[in-house]
Amino acid sequence: MSIFRISLSASVIWAVHTTMTAPQPPPLCDEQVGPAGLEVSAMPIFIKSCFWSAGLAEILAILTNLYPSNSLTKYAASLLVRSPSTPDAIRTTWWFIFAWVCTISGAFIRRSCYRNLGEMFTFQVSLRRNHKLVTSGPYSFVRHPSYSSGALALSGALMCHTIPGSWAVECSGIFQPSWAGPLIATCWLIASIMGTLVIAPRLEQEDALLKRRFGSEWDAWARNVPYRLLPGLY
Numbered sequence: 051m052s053i054f055r056i057s058l059s060a061s062v063i064w065a066v067h068t069t070m071t072a073p074q075p076p077p078l079c080d081e082q083v084g085p086a087g088l089e090v091s092a093m094p095i096f097i098k099s100c101f102w103s104a105g106l107a108e109i110l111a112i113l114t115n116l117y118p119s120n121s122l123t124k125y126a127a128s129l130l131v132r133s134p135s136t137p138d139a140i141r142t143t144w145w146f147i148f149a150w151v152c153t154i155s156g157a158f159i160r161r162s163c164y165r166n167l168g169e170m171f172t173f174q175v176s177l178r179r180n181h182k183l184v185t186s187g188p189y190s191f192v193r194h195p196s197y198s199s200g201a202l203a204l205s206g207a208l209m210c211h212t213i214p215g216s217w218a219v220e221c222s223g224i225f226q227p228s229w230a231g232p233l234i235a236t237c238w239l240i241a242s243i244m245g246t247l248v249i250a251p252r253l254e255q256e257d258a259l260l261k262r263r264f265g266s267e268w269d270a271w272a273r274n275v276p277y278r279l280l281p282g283l284y
Contacts, residue, residue, distance in 0.1 A: 052112050055142050058150055059112070062207050063105035065157035069203045070094040073164040077176035083259060089248040090173045101207055108217035111137045132223030139220035146216070149209035156203025163188050163196040171196070175255055183264045185271050191281050193257065193272070197249050198279040208241055253278055 071094065076082070107130050114127035115137035131137055164171050166187040170178050188195035211218045212225075212234045219225045225233055257278075261268045278284060 052116050055140065056109050056112050058142065058146075059105050059108045059210075062150065062153050062210050063102055065153045065203050066101040066105075066207050067098055069157050069160050069200050070098050072171075072173045074169050074172050076174055077172050077178065081176045081178055083175045083177060083255070086174045093244070093248070094173070097204070101211070104211045104218055107222070108140060108211075111217050111221055112140055115140075130217070131221045135221045135223075137221065139215070140217055141215040143213070143215045145213050146210060149206045149213065152206030153203050153210060154206075156199045156201070156206060159188055159199035160196055160203060163199065167196075175252060175259070177259055177263060181263065183260060183267055183271065185275070190275065192277045192279055193275050194253055194278050197253070201245055201249070201279075204241070204245075208237065212237060249279075 076086075110123075110126045111130045114123040114131065117123045118127075127137065166184050166189060170176075170181055170184070188199070192198060210216060213219065219234075257272075261272075
C-alpha cells in the first residue's frame, strides 16, 4: 500500500507540474497582447513550489515508515512527522482516489489542449502571426478547455493534500485540530478567488481577440460550441 501511495503522490506532483508549465516559449513582443501579469510570471512558480514541497514531504514521510531503522529516514521523520502523529496516518482513502482521478484527468485534458494548439498555446495572451482557429479535440466541447481542465487538476491536487489521510493534515502539524477546518476552508477560498481573478478577464479578452481576428469563422464556432468552460453549464 505504501509503494502504491507513493506512486499516486508522485503522479499528483507531475500533474501539477505539467499543468503549470508553459508548453511553448513566450511569444514575440509583437505577438503578445498586453503585458504579462503575475499569473504568468509568479503564480506558476508559487503553485509548483507548494505542491512539489507537499508532495515530496508526503513521499519522504511514507519512506520513513518503510525504512524506520535507516538513519536518514529517522532524521526525515523528525522533521516531517509531528508528534503524536506517525507516518501510518498517511493512507489512501476513497476521497483521495476521487481527488487523484480529478487531478490526473485534468492534467491529461490540459496536455491535449497543448497538443491541439501547438505553438499557439502560450501562458501569455497572444496572437501568433500564423494563428489558426482550433476547433477540434477539447475545443469541440468548450471554447476554453485549458482553463477548466487546469482548474480541475489544481482543485483535485489541493483536495489530495487537504483531506484526512494526507501528510499535510495528518503529520505536518499545520492543520491542528483546533483550526484545521477554518484553515482548510481558507485555502480553498484563496484558491477560488485567485482562480476567478485570473480566468474571468482572460476569457473575455481571448474571445474578443479571436472574434476580431477570425470574424464569421469564430461566430460559427461559437454557435456550435456556446459554452466557455463547462459543457451545458457555462
